[in-house]
Amino acid sequence: MMDGYKDDDFKGIDQRLRDSSTDALFDAILLLKDREECYRFFQDIATVAEIKSLAQRLEVAKLLEKNVTYTTIAQSTGASTATISRVKRCLYFGADGYQMVLKRLEEKEKGED
16 A cells, blocks of 8 residues: 555556555646646646647547558657657556547547537
């Protein structure tokens, strides 16, 4: 047990991530209410390049889910083949974070139609 959580609560999560500072960061992110607040917080906490890199990885994951080729993904996102490979590995063999978010984004898009 770590920080009041049972180990089963974080099955598949890399334990090197887990500490009180990371918990505090994620708790802060969960307090953000809308896109504008996200922009404000992330602008202060990360560099433009770091934010763009995270956004690029999510876009790569979306395209991989649609079975788009590496070449097309690299051309449309500017991601390197190494980044695309890493995202693909996480998408299919990671902690299911991409899968969870992509599913929720798809449900949100369907709800807005």
